[in-house]
Amino acid sequence: MKPSLEKKSMREVDQLWEAYNDPVATSFLGLASHRRILDVGCGDGMWTWTLRRLARRKDLMLVGLDQDRKALELAKRRLAAGTDLVAADASSLPFREGSLDLVTCRRLLINLKPRKRRKVVQEMTRVARAKGTVSSVEPSLQTNRASQFSTVRGSLRFSRRLERAFAGTDFALGPRTAHLLVQQGLEGVKVWAYLLLYSALPPKYDSQFLNPVVHGGGGFGHALATVPPRLRRRMGGALQSEARRLDSEMRKQLDRGSFVSVSVTPVFVAKGTKPSPKHP
Numbered sequence: 001m002k003p004s005l006e007k008k009s010m011r012e013v014d015q016l017w018e019a020y021n022d023p024v025a026t027s028f029l030g031l032a033s034h035r036r037i038l039d040v041g042c043g044d045g046m047w048t049w050t051l052r053r054l055a056r057r058k059d060l061m062l063v064g065l066d067q068d069r070k071a072l073e074l075a076k077r078r079l080a081a082g083t084d085l086v087a088a089d090a091s092s093l094p095f096r097e098g099s100l101d102l103v104t105c106r107r108l109l110i111n112l113k114p115r116k117r118r119k120v121v122q123e124m125t126r127v128a129r130a131k132g133t134v135s136s137v138e139p140s141l142q143t144n145r146a147s148q149f150s151t152v153r154g155s156l157r158f159s160r161r162l163e164r165a166f167a168g169t170d171f172a173l174g175p176r177t178a179h180l181l182v183q184q185g186l187e188g189v190k191v192w193a194y195l196l197l198y199s200a201l202p203p204k205y206d207s208q209f210l211n212p213v214v215h216g217g218g219g220f221g222h223a224l225a226t227v228p229p230r231l232r233r234r235m236g237g238a239l240q241s242e243a244r245r246l247d248s249e250m251r252k253q254l255d256r257g258s259f260v261s262v263s264v265t266p267v268f269v270a271k272g273t274k275p276s277p278k279h280p
Contacts, residue, residue, distance in 0.1 A: 021050050024269050028192040029135055031055040034102040039064045040090045040124060041108030045075025045083075047137070051104070052083060065090065091119040095127040098274075103128045106137040109180070110173045118180065125184040128274045134186055135271040140174030174268035186272025193268050 025031050031054055039048040042064030052062050064079070065086045066072055072085050079085070088094050090108065103124040109117050124134050174193075181189045 021047075022054060024137070024192060024194065025050060025054045028190075028269055029102065029104070029133065029271060031102075032057070034133065035059055036061045036100045037063070037102045037104070038093075038095065038100050038124075038127065040093070040103065040105040040120065042066050042075055042085070043068070043071045043107075045072075045078045045085075047104075047106040048075060048083060049078050052079070065093070091116055091123060093123045093127050097126050098129045098132075100127050100132060101129060102133045102135065104133075104135040104137070107139065109136055109177060110138050110170050111168060113168070118183070121180045121184055125186060125274060130274055130276040132274050133271055134181060134184070134274060135269065136177045136180070137267060137269045138174045138177050139267050140172055174266060177268055177270040178272075181270055181272040184272075185275065187275050189270065189272040191268055191270050193266055 031037075031051065034055070035057060037051055037055070037060065039045075039051060039062070042048045043066055045064055048062065048064040052060065055062070060082075061084075062082070063084045063086060064072070064075055065088055066075070067087060067089050069087050072087055075085055086094065090105070105120070105124070109120065112120060121134070121136070128134050175191075178189050178191050
C-alpha cells in the first residue's frame with residue numbers, strides 16, 4: 001500500500017527539518033555526549049522530536065515540558081514512545097537541582113517578558129548538572145532580512161494584524177540570548193548563527209542562491225537551478241518540495257493583492273556550561 005500524498009509530504013518536511021538542525025544539534029550541542037535532556041517550552045514537540053532523532057542514543061532520557069496541555073497533545077502524537085511529556089511552568093521546573101545533562105529551549109524566550117525570561121534561564125541553569133549544557137535557540141527578524149517580496153496593496157492592514165498578534169514577542173532577542181546565559185554565571189558561552197531557510201546549503205552559496213530570488217523574479221524554484229547539481233542531489237527532494245510550496249504561497253498572496261514577505265531568518269543558538277561548585 002502506497003503512503004498518502006499528505007504523509008509523503010510530511011516525511012519530506014521532517015527530513016528537511018532534520019537537515020536544518022543536524023549541524024546545530026550534533027556538532028554545536030554535542031548531542032552524543034548528553035543522556036538526560038530537557039526541552040523547555042516544547043510546544044508541539046518539533047524540537048524534541050529533532051533531538052531524539054539526532055541523538056541516536058539507546059539510553060537517552062528525553063523530557064518535553066510545556067504549560068499548554070493542547071500543545072502537549074500534539075507533541076504526544078508526533079513523538080514516539082520513550083519521550084516523557086510534562087505539563088508545568090518553565091519558570092518553576094519540577095526537577096532536582098543538577099539532574100540533567102542538557103537543558104534547552106527553542107523559540108520560547110522571545111515570547112516572554114524580560115523578568116520571566118531571566119527566571120526561566122535561571123531555572124534551566126539550576127536543573128543542569130555541573131559541567132552540563134544550557135542552550136537556547138532563538139530567531140532574530142531584525143538582524144538581516146536577506147530576501148523580501150512585497151506589494152503595496154494591503155500591506156498596512158496586514159502589518160497592523162501582525163503587530164497585534166505578536167505584541168509580546170521580542171523578535172530582536174536572538175543575538176542577545178548569550179548575554180542571558182552569561183548573567184546566570186554559565187561559562188564558555190558560545191553562539192552559532194545560521195539561516196533557518198535553506199541552511200542545508202554551505203554558507204558560501206547563500207548569496208549565490210538568494211540573488212536570483214530577490215532580483216531575478218523567478219522565485220525559489222528558479223533559484224535552486226543556481227545550486228550545483230551535486231548539492232541538489234545531496235539535499236534530495238525535500239528542499240525542492242519546500243521551494244515549490246513557498247512559490248505557490250507567494251503566487252496566491254500576490255493574486256489576492258496581499259502583502260507578501262518571505263524572509264530568510266537568522267537563528268542564534270547560544271550555549272554555556274554550568275560551572276562546578278566552588279568548595280571553600
